[in-house]
Amino acid sequence: MSGKLELASMATAPETDPAFVPEHRRQSAAVRERFARLYQRPVTLEIAGLTKSFEAGGGIVTALQDVSFRAHRRELICVIGPSGCGKSTLGRIVAGLDEPTGGSVRVDGEEVDGPCPNRGMVFQGYTLFPWRTVLGNVMFGLEVSGLSDTAAEQQAMPWVEMVGLARFATSYPYQLSGGMKQRVAIARALATNPRLLIMDEPFAALDAQTRAQMQDYLLQIWRQVDVTILFVTHDLDEAVFLADRIVVMGAHPGRVLEIVEVPVPRPREVAHFESPLFVATKKHLEKLIHHERPKDTDRLPIVRMTQVGDDVE
Amino acid sequence: MTPPATPRRGWLPVRKPLSSRRETTLAVASFALPLVLWAAVSYVPFLWHPFVRIIDAGDGEYTAGTLVERAAFAEYERGLIEQGGRPPQGVRANPVYLPAPHEVALAFYTAFRTPPRLPSEPWLHQSLGRSLRVILYGFLISSAIGIPLGLLCGTFTFFSKLSEPFVEFFRYLPAPAFGALCVAVMGIYDAPKIAIIVIGTLFQQVLIVANTTRRLDLGLIEAAQTLGASRKQLLTKVVVPGVIVDLYTDTRILLGWAWTYLMVAELVGTTTGITYFINQQARYRNYANVYAGIMLIGLIGLGSDMLLAWLGRRLFPWQPRAGKRSMGEMVRAVLPGSEATAPASAA
Numbered sequence: 001m002s003g004k005l006e007l008a009s010m011a012t013a014p015e016t017d018p019a020f021v022p023e024h025r026r027q028s029a030a031v032r033e034r035f036a037r038l039y040q041r042p043v044t045l046e047i048a049g050l051t052k053s054f055e056a057g058g059g060i061v062t063a064l065q066d067v068s069f070r071a072h073r074r075e076l077i078c079v080i081g082p083s084g085c086g087k088s089t090l091g092r093i094v095a096g097l098d099e100p101t102g103g104s105v106r107v108d109g110e111e112v113d114g115p116c117p118n119r120g121m122v123f124q125g126y127t128l129f130p131w132r133t134v135l136g137n138v139m140f141g142l143e144v145s146g147l148s149d150t151a152a153e154q155q156a157m158p159w160v161e162m163v164g165l166a167r168f169a170t171s172y173p174y175q176l177s178g179g180m181k182q183r184v185a186i187a188r189a190l191a192t193n194p195r196l197l198i199m200d201e202p203f204a205a206l207d208a209q210t211r212a213q214m215q216d217y218l219l220q221i222w223r224q225v226d227v228t229i230l231f232v233t234h235d236l237d238e239a240v241f242l243a244d245r246i247v248v249m250g251a252h253p254g255r256v257l258e259i260v261e262v263p264v265p266r267p268r269e270v271a272h273f274e275s276p277l278f279v280a281t282k283k284h285l286e287k288l289i290h291h292e293r294p295k296d297t298d299r300l301p302i303v304r305m306t307q308v309g310d311d312v313e
Numbered sequence: 314m315t316p317p318a319t320p321r322r323g324w325l326p327v328r329k330p331l332s333s334r335r336e337t338t339l340a341v342a343s344f345a346l347p348l349v350l351w352a353a354v355s356y357v358p359f360l361w362h363p364f365v366r367i368i369d370a371g372d373g374e375y376t377a378g379t380l381v382e383r384a385a386f387a388e389y390e391r392g393l394i395e396q397g398g399r400p401p402q403g404v405r406a407n408p409v410y411l412p413a414p415h416e417v418a419l420a421f422y423t424a425f426r427t428p429p430r431l432p433s434e435p436w437l438h439q440s441l442g443r444s445l446r447v448i449l450y451g452f453l454i455s456s457a458i459g460i461p462l463g464l465l466c467g468t469f470t471f472f473s474k475l476s477e478p479f480v481e482f483f484r485y486l487p488a489p490a491f492g493a494l495c496v497a498v499m500g501i502y503d504a505p506k507i508a509i510i511v512i513g514t515l516f517q518q519v520l521i522v523a524n525t526t527r528r529l530d531l532g533l534i535e536a537a538q539t540l541g542a543s544r545k546q547l548l549t550k551v552v553v554p555g556v557i558v559d560l561y562t563d564t565r566i567l568l569g570w571a572w573t574y575l576m577v578a579e580l581v582g583t584t585t586g587i588t589y590f591i592n593q594q595a596r597y598r599n600y601a602n603v604y605a606g607i608m609l610i611g612l613i614g615l616g617s618d619m620l621l622a623w624l625g626r627r628l629f630p631w632q633p634r635a636g637k638r639s640m641g642e643m644v645r646a647v648l649p650g651s652e653a654t655a656p657a658s659a660a
Contacts, residue, residue: 016567097535110404117541127532141540175632187537192540241657 023280027082027263035261038072038244042108044070044228045094045196050103052089052254062253067103069247069259071196076222076229078243080236082289083213086254091200091232095121117141120189120227124201126181128173134184135169141192145220157189161265162221173180179210183217189227204236212270214240219268236285240278248288257288347556355413372398380406397416412601417608420601421601424590432599437590444575444586447503451510451578452571456564459518466519467526468552480519488513492581509581513574517584518567525559532607560628565621572614628633 028036044153052064062085070249071077079087080175092098094105105112119140128137138159142152160169163183173181182202190196199218203211215238222229233239239246246260263277272278322336331339344499354361365386367379373393375381381389386403393400412420424437435443466471488509495505527551537551579588587606594602626632 036466095539097538110355115535115538119539121536121539123532123536125532127530127536129533131629135342137628139541140537144537144540144542144546148333160564172631176567176630188536188540202446 021172022284023276024260024263025250026277027154027261028265031263031265034266036243038075041074042107043070043073044073044075045077045095045230046104046106046109047090048104048106050093051097051101052086052093052097053101064093064100065116065253065255067249067254067256069256071228073228073229074199074222075244076219076231077245077247078233078239079247079249080232080239080285080289081249081254081257082251083234085249085251087232087249088200089254090249091198091230093119094196095119095198096146097121099283107125115132117145117192118153118194119198120192120194120195122182122185122197122202124184124204126173126178128181128184128188130173133170133248134165134176135152135173137173137184138191140186140188144269145192147272156187156191159183159191162224163187163217177210178206179214182206186221190221190227194227197227199229199260201233202231204233204235211235216270218242220252223267227249236289237273238283239285241273242279248285250289260285316536352414355407357403362407364406364408366585367403367405369402371401372396373401373497375401380409409527409598410600412604415515416601417604420599420605422512422604423595425603426532426616434593435589437606440586440590443503444588447506447578447586448510448571448575451504451507452514454507454567455511455514455518455567455571459515459610460522460560460564463522464526464548464556465520466523467556468548473523477520477523482515484516484520485511489577489581492577496582504584505579505581506585509578510571510574513577514567514571518563519559521563521567522560525563526556528559529555558625558632561621561625561628565618565625568617568621569614572610 020140045145047070048068050064050067051062053062055061067086067090079090083086089098093100094107094112096112096119111209112119131139132140135156136154138156139149139152142155143149147155149168157166163186165183165187168176168180171182176184185202186197190205203214206214218229219242231239233241239266243262246262248257248260249255250257258304260281262281264272264275264281324331330336363383365379365383367375367377367381367386371393373389375389381403383405390400397473403642427437429436434565462472462476465474466477491512492505492509495508499505499508533551533555534547537547543551573588577590579586587610591603591606594600595605
């Protein structure tokens with residue numbers, strides 16, 4: 001139902017031919033059917049009229065203005081936007097770490113009020129507990145829920161195995177690479193069986209190769225686990241590769257510009273990065289976001305400091 | 314013009330460690346240099362030695378062993394020669410308050426073996442034992458209040474605002490000022506002395522522990538909250554283990570504070586402990602013993618701190634650390650605030 005609404009809002013693209021369908025909207029029958037099934041599933045996350053403003057430097061900054069969207073059960077929804085669009089704030093509000101000024105967030109119909117283990121979170125800065133081993137980190141959520149050490153360990157170990165770190169179960173975080181740390185963080189967040197997993201630019205600090213690998217891991221995990229993922233990123237490739245739908249946000253004030261259904265079929269592979277659908281979707285996102293960027297920051301006021309004729313390009 | 318390149322090697326790299334061999338050399342030198350200076354002043358006669366020690370008074374009225382200023386000795390010698398008397402004999406000497414290193418070294422041994430002059434006076438080891446007991450009780454009482462309060466202040470703004478303004482005020486009150494009051498309230502035995510150490514240490518401790526606690530990465534607390542930790546669990550399962558390493562370092566530094574207040578505390582009421590020993594030996598003009606007593610405190614302080622540093626590395630296995638430590642690294646690890654600069658080693 002909500003999908004229909006979004007279709008209507010997007011049909012107003014400024015194309016001369018009313019019958020023209022932009023390339024990123026041309027879904028194959030399989031993809032269209034997949035979306036139809038997705039919208040049939042119950043709504044896990046419902047964000048309605050969300051507003052966040054705070055005082056800064058004597059004025060009031062609106063970080064989020066009337067943000068509304070829904071995510072269905074087991075959907076992987078990405079939030080992208082330029083810096084300052086409030087996408088991280090959005091993630092933190094959904095996690096219960098920040099309080100909204102107005103509007104509501106519901107998870108499985110329940111109003112969000114503070115952090116709760118039914119909404120797991122993976123942060124950009126790993127935030128592993130340095131004094132706990134890999135297994136100890138994954139056990140944390142189970143321990144604080146009241147499980148005994150042995151029960152927590154029994155339930156945590158499969159998650160450690162799932163992210164491929166069984167060999168490192170007794171290692172401390174300082175002994176792990178960035179990618180491994182983030183896998184522990186994912187296992188830790190999933191171990192308490194959350195309904196929703198919020199990921200706030202989780203792979204931004206990783207090098208390109210590790211990031212690609214982690215994206216692949218995430219899709220593998222998501223396929224096997226009953227969890228809805230809200231994935232915040234500024235990386236367009238990452239969003240198109242991972243998402244069912246992408247919430248594109250604009251800055252000043254932070255607001256939803258468009259919700260894009262990704263037409264790239266699943267299961268996604270690295271080869272998809274060069275497919276025409278992938279490229280067209282990414283171009284569309286670029287256009288949306290680029291449109292937002294102020295023009296005057298494009299060129300730096302640099303004077304020539306080399307000899308005439310000594311050009312590099 | 315290209316600026317001169319900073320040399321990569323040499324003894325003065327900026328904010329970079331030296332080779333462990335060089336660090337060891339410097340660590341040894343930091344103790345050797347003052348010792349060499351002291352030895353030079355003590356053993357090289359023309360360096361200072363402002364006095365002459367009379368060996369043979371000649372026909373004058375001085376007795377052997379007396380220290381006389383050089384100018385006075387010269388005049389005395391000239392006077393005797395003019396009168397046709399036998400000239401005095403003497404060697405150049407330092408003042409009695411500057412004993413030579415070997416005398417102090419010897420005093421270390423003899424001070425423990427020498428029985429007290431009066432039967433009512435304590436032996437050195439008894440004095441030392443009393444000092445250690447006072448400092449231990451004082452520091453334990455201070456920590457028992459200061460560490461939990463500091464943790465609460467660093468975690469909850471409520472406790473911080475409720476207690477820190479008063480603590481800020483109180484820490485400026487000099488602990489010795491409470492000496493007379495403590496004696497009036499608690500008598501003249503060890504209780505007022507322990508109280509002085511508590512007053513001197515506790516208020517610094519609350520502020521230092523609170524600041525250390527505030528430095529804990531907020532991300533860890535938020536991560537724990539999203540995993541369902543309650544407020545109490547945040548404190549016991551995140552804040553305490555999260556700051557324990559820094560807390561341990563703080564405690565080592567604060568133990569140094571406690572030693573400073575020990576000297577004052579032992580002067581309150583009846584003078585006791587190592588301070589009594591030092592004062593008494595100064596009264597007897599046994600300056601070698603005075604130096605030995607002072608250095609004993611330094612050695613106990615440094616020794617206990619190194620022990621705690623060594624223990625700390627074993628208590629907290631999640632700390633990245635190099636496998637084998639050189640003497641230089643040991644010394645650096647012992648110095649306050651250097652824990653964070655330990656080289657990280659990835660597996």
